[in-house]
Amino acid sequence: METKKTSLYQLHQDCNAKFVEFAGYQMPIQYSEGIVEEHKFTRNHSGIFDVSHMGQLFIYGGEDLIKDLEKIFPLDLKNLKLNHSKYSFLMDKDAGIHDDLIITKTNEGFLIILNAACKDNDFKILKELLEEKYRMVLDENRSLIAIQGPKSSEILNDVINGVKDLNFMSGNWFTFENQKVYITRSGYTGEDGFEISIANDFVDKLTRELINKGSKLIGLGARDTLRLEAGLCLYGHDLDKDKTPVEANLKWAISKERISKGDFIGSDIIIKQLNDGVSKIRVGIKPEGRIIAREKTKIFNQSDDHIGEITSGTFGPSVNGPVAMGYVENEFSKKDTKVFLEVRGKKHPASICSLPFYKKSYVKGVN
Amino acid sequence: MSEVKYSKEHEWIKLDGDVATIGITKHATEMLGDIVFAELPEKGSSVEKDGTAGVVESTKAASDVYTPVSGEVVDTNQAIVDDPSKINQDPEDSAWFFKLKIKDPSEMDTLMNKDDYDKFAKETSA
Numbered sequence: 001m002e003t004k005k006t007s008l009y010q011l012h013q014d015c016n017a018k019f020v021e022f023a024g025y026q027m028p029i030q031y032s033e034g035i036v037e038e039h040k041f042t043r044n045h046s047g048i049f050d051v052s053h054m055g056q057l058f059i060y061g062g063e064d065l066i067k068d069l070e071k072i073f074p075l076d077l078k079n080l081k082l083n084h085s086k087y088s089f090l091m092d093k094d095a096g097i098h099d100d101l102i103i104t105k106t107n108e109g110f111l112i113i114l115n116a117a118c119k120d121n122d123f124k125i126l127k128e129l130l131e132e133k134y135r136m137v138l139d140e141n142r143s144l145i146a147i148q149g150p151k152s153s154e155i156l157n158d159v160i161n162g163v164k165d166l167n168f169m170s171g172n173w174f175t176f177e178n179q180k181v182y183i184t185r186s187g188y189t190g191e192d193g194f195e196i197s198i199a200n201d202f203v204d205k206l207t208r209e210l211i212n213k214g215s216k217l218i219g220l221g222a223r224d225t226l227r228l229e230a231g232l233c234l235y236g237h238d239l240d241k242d243k244t245p246v247e248a249n250l251k252w253a254i255s256k257e258r259i260s261k262g263d264f265i266g267s268d269i270i271i272k273q274l275n276d277g278v279s280k281i282r283v284g285i286k287p288e289g290r291i292i293a294r295e296k297t298k299i300f301n302q303s304d305d306h307i308g309e310i311t312s313g314t315f316g317p318s319v320n321g322p323v324a325m326g327y328v329e330n331e332f333s334k335k336d337t338k339v340f341l342e343v344r345g346k347k348h349p350a351s352i353c354s355l356p357f358y359k360k361s362y363v364k365g366v367n
Numbered sequence: 368m369s370e371v372k373y374s375k376e377h378e379w380i381k382l383d384g385d386v387a388t389i390g391i392t393k394h395a396t397e398m399l400g401d402i403v404f405a406e407l408p409e410k411g412s413s414v415e416k417d418g419t420a421g422v423v424e425s426t427k428a429a430s431d432v433y434t435p436v437s438g439e440v441v442d443t444n445q446a447i448v449d450d451p452s453k454i455n456q457d458p459e460d461s462a463w464f465f466k467l468k469i470k471d472p473s474e475m476d477t478l479m480n481k482d483d484y485d486k487f488a489k490e491t492s493a
Contacts, residue, residue: 035426036401036452221400225426290451292404292424315403315426322404344422 055119148193190230231355373484438467
């Protein structure tokens with residue numbers, strides 16, 4: 001299969017991007033300044049991420065759609081306000097995670113943002129579960145960019161007036177060059193920011209305007225270090241079909257209202273795990289010193305028993321040290337528990353820590 | 368002091384008497400990106416030509432560092448362990464990795480000179 005290019009490909013080239021293939025797309029891993037500088041620029045100023053490879057699934061419908069989606073997602077969608085977003089997962093009957101996603105209630109139905117590598121399969125699963133009752137569009141004609149970091153609100157508001165009044169995890173339609181753009185205040189970096197869904201033909205112009213106002217393109221490399229410092233999961237690494245939301249320590253994302261009813265896919269297992277506990281759980285892990293423990297690194301306890309594995313690990317530029325997350329047996333998941341990480345045949349000390357590694361407050365409201 | 372020689376694994380080596388100073392090339396650092404971790408061989412240990420003699424890691428991945436000649440490690444550069452970003456800043460001078468008392472000077476003859484290395488680096492990265 002031929003690798004796809006996003007509508008910003010030319011701009012990435014103009015900005016000297018190094019490309020990698022990711023989920024069938026040619027995506028920028030970094031630009032000339034490099035991952036560390038890009039990471040810091042996002043934390044201190046504003047960075048733009050091309051995430052057009054991700055799926056933008058529009059499902060059109062009303063009350064019936066809400067009822068049907070509640071059979072799938074562990075969310076109180078009936079009481080979700082118009083233009084508000086929730087983080088959720090597509091699970092199987094064993095509560096294994098097939099994707100993690102953001103779902104937003106729009107005036108015509110719902111917009112679901114899906115991972116690039118999962119989107120086609122998600123579409124198939126959802127179409128089947130919804131019995132083809134609703135119009136579903138996995139929109140290839142729209143691009144998706146994120147603008148993240150403390151200066152982003154000011155910069156984006158200069159180009160698209162009114163976005164600064166959005167609250168965290170809510171969105172709305174705006175216009176740019178007479179085009180309808182859907183903007184949510186959200187992101188994947190631990191910084192204040194926005195995600196912008198815009199027609200392919202206009203994304204280059206918008207992005208260049210944002211760069212002219214002082215923002216910069218940031219590659220997937222820095223996106224990964226930023227999200228890991230923020231303690232956010234990456235599907236295919238920290239989450240997969242063999243892990244449940246309870247094991248992933250994401251029970252905050254499951255509606256309490258819905259658990260009491262227990263009528264969504266995977267609810268039997270979720271309820272059982274919430275009541276009885278889980279044998280493994282996702283934790284933050286801070287290596288001592290500078291050693292970097294990457295994905296698949298084995299974790300041992302003080303008696304040298306193998307108790308888990310790292311699922312994401314890198315160097316965190318803002319933390320200025322190594323950061324990791326992984327799954328350990330539940331009894332070793334308490335904060336400050338000493339563990340050992342096997343890197344290149346040697347065991348290195350580390351401790352269980354709370355997430356995120358790097359904390360900055362999201363904008364909750366402006367009034 | 369002899370001319371600087373280069374290996375296909377992107378190390379440089381400079382011989383002074385029977386002690387060689389070894390580091391990684393600027394081209395290597397450009398391919399790796401931001402270096403955030405460095406591990407060096409132990410002082411007093413023996414290393415064999417083309418064997419592993421350290422590790423560098425970027426934010427993306429770990430890469431082995433090889434020694435272009437055999438010998439005994441007589442010194443290591445703690446400064447790059449403490450601040451690995453120095454390797455990106457000055458790879459072919461102050462950010463050297465280790466010094467070897469070399470075993471067999473003829474091993475130097477198997478390595479490339481600067482012109483050949485530059486050509487090699489350009490071809491392999493194209």
